[in-house]
Structure formats: C-alpha cells, structure tokens
Amino acid sequence: MINKKIMNIAIIGLGNIGGYLYKYLLSNKKILSKKNNCTPNIIFISAKNKNRKRKFKIDKKKWLNNYLEATQSKNVDIIVELIGGAEGPAKKLVFNALKNKKHVVTANKALIAKYGDQLSKIAETNNVNLEFEAAVCGGVPIIRSLKEGLIANKINRVYGIFNGTSNYILSTMDKKNEDFKNVLLNAKKLGYAESNPKSDLNGDDVAAKLKILSSLCFNSFIDKNIHVEGINFIDKADIDNANKLGYKIKLLGVSEILNKRIYQRVHPTLIKKSSYIASIDGVLNAVIVDGQPVGQNVIQGEGAGPEATTSALISDISSILRGNIKFPFSISSNERKKLKYKVISDRLFSAYLRFDVLDKPGVLSNITNIFSKNKVSIKRLIQNPSKTKKNSSIIIITHDSKDKSLNKIIKQIKKKSYIIKNPKLIRIGISN
Amino acid sequence: MINKKIMNIAIIGLGNIGGYLYKYLLSNKKILSKKNNCTPNIIFISAKNKNRKRKFKIDKKKWLNNYLEATQSKNVDIIVELIGGAEGPAKKLVFNALKNKKHVVTANKALIAKYGDQLSKIAETNNVNLEFEAAVCGGVPIIRSLKEGLIANKINRVYGIFNGTSNYILSTMDKKNEDFKNVLLNAKKLGYAESNPKSDLNGDDVAAKLKILSSLCFNSFIDKNIHVEGINFIDKADIDNANKLGYKIKLLGVSEILNKRIYQRVHPTLIKKSSYIASIDGVLNAVIVDGQPVGQNVIQGEGAGPEATTSALISDISSILRGNIKFPFSISSNERKKLKYKVISDRLFSAYLRFDVLDKPGVLSNITNIFSKNKVSIKRLIQNPSKTKKNSSIIIITHDSKDKSLNKIIKQIKKKSYIIKNPKLIRIGISN
Numbered sequence: 068m069i070n071k072k073i074m075n076i077a078i079i080g081l082g083n084i085g086g087y088l089y090k091y092l093l094s095n096k097k098i099l100s101k102k103n104n105c106t107p108n109i110i111f112i113s114a115k116n117k118n119r120k121r122k123f124k125i126d127k128k129k130w131l132n133n134y135l136e137a138t139q140s141k142n143v144d145i146i147v148e149l150i151g152g153a154e155g156p157a158k159k160l161v162f163n164a165l166k167n168k169k170h171v172v173t174a175n176k177a178l179i180a181k182y183g184d185q186l187s188k189i190a191e192t193n194n195v196n197l198e199f200e201a202a203v204c205g206g207v208p209i210i211r212s213l214k215e216g217l218i219a220n221k222i223n224r225v226y227g228i229f230n231g232t233s234n235y236i237l238s239t240m241d242k243k244n245e246d247f248k249n250v251l252l253n254a255k256k257l258g259y260a261e262s263n264p265k266s267d268l269n270g271d272d273v274a275a276k277l278k279i280l281s282s283l284c285f286n287s288f289i290d291k292n293i294h295v296e297g298i299n300f301i302d303k304a305d306i307d308n309a310n311k312l313g314y315k316i317k318l319l320g321v322s323e324i325l326n327k328r329i330y331q332r333v334h335p336t337l338i339k340k341s342s343y344i345a346s347i348d349g350v351l352n353a354v355i356v357d358g359q360p361v362g363q364n365v366i367q368g369e370g371a372g373p374e375a376t377t378s379a380l381i382s383d384i385s386s387i388l389r390g391n392i393k394f395p396f397s398i399s400s401n402e403r404k405k406l407k408y409k410v411i412s413d414r415l416f417s418a419y420l421r422f423d424v425l426d427k428p429g430v431l432s433n434i435t436n437i438f439s440k441n442k443v444s445i446k447r448l449i450q451n452p453s454k455t456k457k458n459s460s461i462i463i464i465t466h467d468s469k470d471k472s473l474n475k476i477i478k479q480i481k482k483k484s485y486i487i488k489n490p491k492l493i494r495i496g497i498s499n
Numbered sequence: 500m501i502n503k504k505i506m507n508i509a510i511i512g513l514g515n516i517g518g519y520l521y522k523y524l525l526s527n528k529k530i531l532s533k534k535n536n537c538t539p540n541i542i543f544i545s546a547k548n549k550n551r552k553r554k555f556k557i558d559k560k561k562w563l564n565n566y567l568e569a570t571q572s573k574n575v576d577i578i579v580e581l582i583g584g585a586e587g588p589a590k591k592l593v594f595n596a597l598k599n600k601k602h603v604v605t606a607n608k609a610l611i612a613k614y615g616d617q618l619s620k621i622a623e624t625n626n627v628n629l630e631f632e633a634a635v636c637g638g639v640p641i642i643r644s645l646k647e648g649l650i651a652n653k654i655n656r657v658y659g660i661f662n663g664t665s666n667y668i669l670s671t672m673d674k675k676n677e678d679f680k681n682v683l684l685n686a687k688k689l690g691y692a693e694s695n696p697k698s699d700l701n702g703d704d705v706a707a708k709l710k711i712l713s714s715l716c717f718n719s720f721i722d723k724n725i726h727v728e729g730i731n732f733i734d735k736a737d738i739d740n741a742n743k744l745g746y747k748i749k750l751l752g753v754s755e756i757l758n759k760r761i762y763q764r765v766h767p768t769l770i771k772k773s774s775y776i777a778s779i780d781g782v783l784n785a786v787i788v789d790g791q792p793v794g795q796n797v798i799q800g801e802g803a804g805p806e807a808t809t810s811a812l813i814s815d816i817s818s819i820l821r822g823n824i825k826f827p828f829s830i831s832s833n834e835r836k837k838l839k840y841k842v843i844s845d846r847l848f849s850a851y852l853r854f855d856v857l858d859k860p861g862v863l864s865n866i867t868n869i870f871s872k873n874k875v876s877i878k879r880l881i882q883n884p885s886k887t888k889k890n891s892s893i894i895i896i897t898h899d900s901k902d903k904s905l906n907k908i909i910k911q912i913k914k915k916s917y918i919i920k921n922p923k924l925i926r927i928g929i930s931n
Binding site: 087091095099104200207208212215217220343346358360362363364365366367368369374378381382385386389390393397399402 | 817
C-alpha cells in the first residue's frame with residue numbers, strides 16, 4: 068500500500084508526554100506496523116537534559132546532543148516536537164523540520180495558534196504533513212474529525228469545554244461546596260492543576276485551542292480577534308446563585324458565524340442544568356460542532372495527561388505512516404480566507420450581573436435606573452440580604468442586550484459609593 | 500499530492516439518501532476538490548426505476564440501464580452502493596465492484612455485517628478501499644475515529660445507543676407518558692419510524708452495527724455470536740418502575756472483553772438516570788469507547804436521515820479522493836483474529852424482573868423460593884397492588900447473577916397458575 072515500509076521518527080522532548088510516547092512506540096511497534104502497513108521506528112531522541120533521572124530507560128545510542136540535527140539527518144522522516152512554548156527551541160525545531168521536508172507531529176497549541184498559518188504554507192510547499200491532534204483537547208479526536216470525519220459539513224458553530232483544570236475547579240466548587248482557593252490547592256495536589264496554572268485559569272489555553280478550531284471549521288486563517296476571560300473571578304456565591312436559577316457555570320470556548328461575521332470568545336458561561344454541556348464534570352473535555360448537513364456532533368473525552376495525549380500523537384503518526392497527506396488546515400493556504408472576525412461588543416447576550424452593595428435606601432432605584440438608561444431590560448431581579456443585614460447582593464438577569472451596554476453598566480455602577488465589591492458579569496447560554 | 504486529479508463516481512441507488520448525496524456532490528464539487536486536492540465527478544447513476552418521480556433532476560445521460568455496468572467501466576473509480584439489503588443486487592454490485600478494482604463506499608450495514616470479512620479480503624488483494632462509515636450510526640464519525648483517531652488504543656468495551664427509532668420510542672414513552680403503540684404510531688407519522696420498523700424494534704439493526712464495531716475494536720473477524728432482544732416487550736409500567744428506582748430504560752448495544760472472552764449483546768437496559776447515556780433522548784445516537792491509553796471517548800450525533808448519512812458518505816469518498824488507502828477493518832485480514840466470542844449465559848448481571856400475579860396467599864413465598872433455589876439473591880423487592888386489588892405486580896432487583904439463572908427463574912415462574920402476564924427480565928447497567 069505504501070512505498071516506504073519503515074519510517075524513522077525523532078522524538079524531541081522527553082517529559083511526561085514524550086516519555087510515555089517513547090515507551091508506547093517501543094511496545095506497540097508491531098501492532099502499529101500491521102495497522103498502517105509501515106513500521107514506526109524511533110531513530111533519535113533528544114531533550115534538554117540527557118542525564119536527568121527518568122522513570123524509563125532511554126537508548127543512549129539514539130540520543131542527539133543537538134536536537135536540531137534531527138532536522139538535517141537524511142534518515143529522519145517524522146519529527147515529534149514535545150518541547151512546548153510558542154517561541155525558542157520548539158519554534159526553531161518545527162520551522163527547520165518542515166523546511167527540510169520532514170513530517171511534523173506536535174502537541175504544541177501555543178506554537179500552532181501563533182505560527183500555524185506560516186508553518187502550514189511551508190508544509191504544503193514541501194508536501195509533508197503538519198499534524199497537531201494532540202494540541203487541542205488531548206484524547207478527543209476533534210482535529211481528525213473536523214478534517215476527515217466531518218469534512219462534508221459547513222460549520223456554523225464550534226464550542227465546548229476545552230480546559231480540564233478549570234472545569235475540574237468549577238465543578239468541584241459546585242459539588243463539594245468549596246471556594247476557589249481551596250479547590251485550586253487540592254487540584255494541584257491531585258495533579259489536575261500545574262504548579263503554575265495561569266494559562267489554564269485565565270482562559271489563554273482555551274483561546275489557543277479555539278483559534279485553531281475556528282480556522283479549521285471556517286476555512287479561514289487564524290485570527291487574533293478573540294474575547295478572553297478566565298475563571299479567576301468566579302466565587303462560590305456565583306455558583307450558588309447559578310444553581311438557584313437553574314444553571315451551572317462552565318468556562319466555554321465558543322466560535323460562531325452570525326450574519327457572516329465570526330465571533331470568537333472564551334468566558335465563564337451560565338448553562339442550563341439540563342443541557343448536555345452542563346453535565347461535563349471534572350477534567351473531561353467536550354467539543355460540540357453544529358454543521359450542515361450533519362446537524363450537531365459531540366465528541367467527549369480526556370483532554371490532557373500523557374495517556375490521552377499519546378493517543379492523539381499516535382493517530383497523527385499513523386496518518387503519516389499511511390501516507391495520508393493532507394493540508395494542515397483542511398484546505399490549501401491559497402484557498403483559506405480572511406474572514407470578518409468581529410469583537411463581541413455588538414453581539415447580543417442575556418447576562419447575569421451581580422452587585423454587592425451597602426443596604427441603604429435608593430440603591431436599587433439607582434441601579435435599575437442605570438440599566439434603563441443603557442437600554443438593558445431586566446428579566447429577573449433577586450435581592451439577597453447578607454447575614455449581617457448591612458449589605459446585600461443584587462442579582463440581575465437581563466434580556467438579550469449588546470455586550471458593550473452590559474459592560475457600560477458594570478463600569479458605571481462600579482464607581483458608586485454603595486458598591487462594596489467588584490461587580491460581576493457572566494453571560495448566559497450559547498446562542499442568543 | 501495525489502496523482503489522479505479527478506475520480507469518477509457511480510452512485511447506484513437513488514432513494515432519499517442517494518438523491519441527497521447526488522445533489523450534495525453536484526453543489527459541493529468545488530469545495531471538496533479544494534479540500535482533497537482531487538475532484539469528485541459523478542459519471543454514472545442508476546436505480547431500479549429510471550422514470551420514478553424524483554424531487555430533483557437527474558442527468559439522464561449519466562443513467563445506466565444495467566447498474567452492473569458501473570463495475571466494468573474503465574472510467575469508474577468509486578462505486579457508491581445505496582441499494583440496501585444483505586443479498587441480491589447490493590451484494591452482487593459490491594462483490595463485482597471490488598473484484599474489478601473499484602473503490603466501494605456503502606451505507607449497507609446488513610451487507611457489511613454479513614459479508615464484510617469476504618469483501619475486505621477482496622479489497623485488500625486489489626488495493627482498493629471498502630468504506631462503510633454510513634453503515635454505523637449515520638453522522639457519528641465512529642468508524643473513522645476507531646480506524647484513525649483512536650488507532651493507538653487497545654479497546655476493551657464499546658457500547659451505546661445505535662438506533663434512533665427505538666430510542667425515540669423509549670424516551671417519548673417516558674417523557675409523554677404514553678404507551679408503546681401510540682408512540683410508534685406517532686413516530687411513523689413524524690418519519691422517525693419506517694412503515695415497517697421491524698429491524699429497528701427487534702434489535703437486528705443494532706446487532707448488525709455492533710458486529711461491525713466489535714470486529715473493528717477487537718481486530719477480530721465478524722462474529723455471529725450475539726444476544727439480541729428488542730424493545731417490543733417494554734411497556735409503560737416498566738418505564739414507570741424504572742423511574743421510581745432511579746433508572747431510564749435504553750436499548751443498548753454492548754460489546755466487551757471480560758476475562759479474554761468477548762460478549763456481544765443487544766437488549767433493553769436499566770441505566771442510572773445520572774449517567775451520560777441516560778441523557779441521550781430522541782433520535783440521537785451515541786457511541787462510547789473504553790480503551791487504553793485514551794480512557795473513555797464519547798461520540799454523539801444524528802444517527803440517520805439523508806443529511807447525516809451524506810456527511811458520512813462524503814467522508815468516505817474524501818478519504819478515497821485523498822488516496823488514504825486503509826484496511827477496511829483497520830488491520831489486514833491475515834492479521835485479524837478468531838477470538839472467543841461467548842454466549843452471555845454465564846455472564847453476571849444485576850437484573851430487574853417483573854411478575855404480574857394474582858393476589859393470593861403463597862405467591863410471594865413461591866416466587867422468592869424459586870429465586871433461592873436458583874441461587875439468585877434479591878437486592879430489592881417491591882409489590883404494587885393493582886387498582887382492582889385482585890392482581891399485583893412484583894418487581895425484584897437482583898444482585899449480580901448468571902444470566903442463565905435469571906432466565907431459568909423466568910421460565911419456571913412463567914408456568915405458574917398465579918401468573919397473569921409474561922414475566923419480564925431487563926438487565927441493569929453496563930458493567931458488572
């Protein structure tokens with residue numbers, strides 16, 4: 068079926084994921100050869116530190132002292148980049164590999180979200196594969212599904228839960244009735260959060276994944292126009308309020324076409340309890356794709372960890388072994404489009420707003436007056452006195468309103484002397 | 500990327516699905532060419548009746564009076580079989596097509612479940628693709644995911660809801676509080692059930708799909724050893740009882756490896772309300788795959804209809820356009836295994852049993868005595884008197900017990916004079 072019956076692989080980066088992949092490839096060489104009619108052979112390995120203590124034995128004869136040699140060796144067919152980061156050695160490795168006509172497999176979402184368009188052009192020119200299934204939602208085969216299984220579809224929306232750490236924190240705050248800090252501390256102990264979880268919590272991780280998914284779904288170039296909020300500001304009171312109102316809070320990535328404009332956004336969202344996405348708890352990831360003719364498709368699985376990531380890396384490697392040459396972004400760079408990606412300020416949202424205020428006369432009237440002046444109409448209002456009765460918390464659910472009006476309200480009320488805490492704005496639902 | 504820049508397609512069978520595919524291919528020729536770097540060109544069409552009134556125009560110059568000519572024409576690269584049925588013209592077409600080195604795309608689960616092994620050998624010998632994504636769960640890209648996206652995994656269980664009609668009936672009986680007959684009648688009116696829904700209701704449709712999935716998951720040949728029950732015997736009382744006990748009833752297909760033996764089974768199952776699979780309502784399909792290293796993966800979507808099926812057919816056609824030659828069952832026929840597929844009689848199940856009995860002294864004692872003699876231990880027993888108080892309904896939930904013991908109990912109690920209706924046995928849960 069394929070001309071070359073062996074393909075030589077260099078694995079660069081031997082951390083948790085690289086190590087797992089290395090062991091997996093050694094012990095599954097036979098079955099992978101049978102399935103792909105071509106043998107995956109590890110020819111080189113390299114990482115920052117040769118002598119670091121590892122849980123597995125490495126074959127020192129395969130070690131490259133200069134990882135870039137992998138890009139120059141005539142014997143290398145596939146380079147697996149597991150260094151990480153959008154710049155520095157990872158960037159150097161992948162650019163050089165593609166320029167030297169090596170197939171590349173990477174788990175590096177930051178690199179693809181930043182340089183994917185450029186890298187894709189080089190891969191296409193040189194007729195090699197650039198595969199990044201592992202960069203988006205680990206073991207969930209969403210990239211392959213978009214490029215192959217769902218190739219027939221005109222997609223108008225892709226959304227979901229793309230970050231296991233933040234989803235674990237939100238669902239644990241809800242289920243165990245604990246606050247953000249405690250849950251985060253525990254998540255670190257359990258290995259569900261990294262020691263520096265910044266990009267997981269501030270939405271950046273989801274943003275990188277969403278940019279990649281958007282460009283695949285809409286045949287466009289990667290676009291920087293994206294609204295990003297994390298979960299850092301969500302507190303237990305919001306989760307409780309959401310529950311009372313029939314919602315769960317989830318950190319969603321959403322990319323959609325409305326009136327020929329694309330909106331990309333990452334933010335905590337109130338989701339009806341009965342909806343599918345509200346039921347995704349813990350470190351799971353889920354991607355929902357709305358397209359024609361297929362309707363709605365959902366893919367759910369483990370989003371991170373060496374096991375799930377290796378499943379994705381092996382699917383990429385296998386695709387190359389079978390000679391399944393593809394455009395990295397589904398369609399040739401010449402055919403990808405510059406589409407209108409818009410900021411969300413003019414998009415309509417129903418929203419949850421929370422104001423913690425001093426309990427004194429005129430406050431409620433002042434707040435509702437500001438809503439009215441900004442032409443935001445109120446669907447529901449709940450005022451909860453605090454236990455001390457000196458303060459109270461005012462929850463307002465709005466009808467569909469322009470995002471900029473909602474933000475204006477927050478800005479105006481924030482300054483008021485009766486405000487005792489930063490006001491909150493959490494958007495509701497997926498579609499408007 | 501690919502040598503041949505045009506591939507010629509013959510579509511045989513122009514019913515709802517064939518018609519939709521025909522129109523889709525004509526109007527999406529350009530975008531498919533761009534994505535696959537190869538143009539899909541419809542060269543021939545054929546169906547039983549040339550002059551049948553169709554909702555779309557057909558190009559009569561492309562019409563073949565003898566559909567088998569498509570297998571002999573040198574100009575045909577891909578044959579799409581949409582005739583249906585395991586025997587007759589569909590069988591003749593696909594065997595001939597593969598023998599004549601044509602790629603085949605089919606939506607025919609009956610044919611693949613029966614002759615897939617033989618067909619696969621011919622395809623492999625002749626180095627052509629035999630693709631059948633549309634045969635299993637319509638728009639859910641499960642075949643492609645098993646063969647490509649999840650290729651790394653050793654799968655130990657595949658299960659799910661594979662039939663939209665029966666799932667629609669069960670979930671509507673539950674939600675609208677209606678009985679089987681009424682719901683079925685309505686389902687026919689709404690187009691959710693065919694005029695002859697026999698194979699949808701008796702489990703045969705699910706069985707064909709499950710056999711195909713098993714062989715893909717376990718790298719085995721297709722095996723006839725499968726336990727099949729449908730939903731015909733489920734009545735409203737069972738649904739109500741399930742609800743009271745915290746369950747939903749779903750028609751599941753389950754194939755699993757336990758102690759190196761494979762069990763394939765299709766039957767209504769009591770599933771905990773809180774579980775993911777219990778939340779799949781209406782005509783949706785969902786497939787759950789448990790494997791290593793990936794963990795659990797879920798794929799959900801529309802299981803039937805021309806739109807979803809066309810999405811699957813186009814993914815198959817695109818794979819061929821890109822020259823992504825694959826073994827039809829993931830691995831070469833020489834490497835597929837004859838595994839031990841076992842009948843379920845020795846497998847353990849917790850179960851729900853229902854006995855409608857005359858309300859007279861000694862009945863309960865007789866029933867519990869029969870359980871005891873068969874060494875089936877009772878976890879829970881509920882006796883509901885009927886409104887007339889002459890009869891009552893006894894519901895028993897058992898601990899894990901051998902399937903043959905459960906069936907023996909049914910057989911023994913069925914004969915008793917106090918029994919006024921056929922007793923029921925519904926197994927509980929996925930794993931034991």
